[in-house]
Amino acid sequence: MTETTKVVIIGAGVAGLTLGNLLLRHGIGCVILERRSREYVERRQRAGTIDSRGVRLFREWGLDEVLAGEPIAEVEGGFWIDGEELPIEFDGDDNSDSVFCPQQVLVHNLTEVFLRDGGDLRYEVADISVDPENGVVRYRDTTIIGEYLAGCDGDRGVSRASIPAGVLTRYSHEYGYAWLSVLAEVPAHSSGMAIHSRGLAGLIPRGPGNSRIYLQCPLDDTVEEWTDERIWSELEARFGKPLTAGRILEKQLVPLRSVVYEPMSYGRLYLLGDAAHIVPPMSAKGINLALNDAEVFAHALIHDPSELANYSETCLRHIWNYQAFAAWITDVMHNAGDSSYEGEFRKQIARAELARQFSSPAASRLFGELTAGVN
Structure with a gap:
C-alpha cells in the first residue's frame, strides 16, 4: 500500500506531537509514526519544566490545554551545599512564565488533542526505513511518500541514521x-x-x-x-x-555530554529535538529545544515553505545559546x-x-x- 501526505513525522515524543498539532491546526496533512506502544511512550518520565518560550508557544498557537499537569502538593525547593540548606525564594511574578508539567503528562495531553482533532497517529510501527532524498518512509507493507519528513525519533532513531555518512558534522563534549x-x-x-x-x-x-x-x-x-x-x-x-x-x-x-549535529536537514528530511542535539540534564533545556525546533519548522511550512532552506541555521543559533548555558551550569554545579x-x-x-x-x-x-x- 502506498500513501501520500504533506509531512511524515517519525516519533511521537514532545517534538513530533507538538509539530503534528501545530500542522493539524493549520490544515496541513501529516502522519505520525511511532515504533513503541502508546502506553510505553506515555510512561516515559523526564523533564518537568516548560520555560517561558515554551509556554508562549503553546498559548500563541491555541494549545494552552496541553499544559494542564497532574496536581501535586506544594513543593519546597532548595539547594544544599555540604549539608547546609540555601532555600530558594522567589517573587511570585518572577516565575509565573514557566510551568511545571512532567513530560509524560505533556505527551499524554498532546496525544489526546491530536487524536481528538482527527490526527493520524500510528503506534508500534516496526522496521521503519527512511529515504530522505525522495521523501519515502517504509514499514511492513506500507510506503508513505511525504513532501517533507520530520525526524523526531531521538538520538538513536532511524531518521538521522538514514543520512549518508559524511553529510553531517558532529560536535560533542x-x-x-x-x-x-x-x-x-x-x-x-x-x-x-x-x-x-x-x-x-x-x-x-x-x-x-x-x-x-x-x-x-x-x-x-x-x-x-x-x-x-x-x-x-x-x-x-x-x-x-x-x-x-x-x-x-x-x-x-x-x-x-553535549552534542550538536549540523546541518539539521538533508534532502526532504529535517531533524528535530534529540535527533539533532543533546544537552546535559543539568540544564533542564532538552524539552524546550525540541519545542523551538517544532515551532520553527511549522512556522516556515505554514507561512512560507521557502524559509525551510534556513531551518538549520535558524535553529542552530538558538541551540548554541542553550548549549552555552548548559555547559556553564553543568560545570559550575559539578565543580x-x-x-x-x-x-x-x-x-x-x-x-x-x-x-x-x-x-x-x-x-x-x-x-x-x-x-x-x-x-
Missing part, C-alpha cells in the same frame, strides 16, 4: 562523569539539588507519587554496584539530612562539589560563582526552575 538516574515511589513533597564533595545529588518531583533521584558518579560505575540501600544512603549523605525512602522503580547510568574532576582551584571558583548567583533575584528564579526541571 564529554563532561567526564555520569549520573545515576533513579525513579522512585516518593511523594513530591520536596525538591532540590545538593552540592557535596562526594558529588552532586538531586531529588526532583515527577508527579504526585514519584520522584527522580540523581547521583553523580564515575563513568565506569555500573548499575549493579548501586543497590537500593546504597542509593538512599548516598542521597542522605549528600543532602546531609534524613530523607523519605521509597520503592525503586528503575535505574540507569547517564554519561553527561563546586567534587574536586577530583577539575581540582580544588576550580572548586573554589565554582563556589564563588554560586555565591554571586544566589545574590541575584534573577538567578534565584533560574535555580528555582532547575529544582523542578532537571531532565
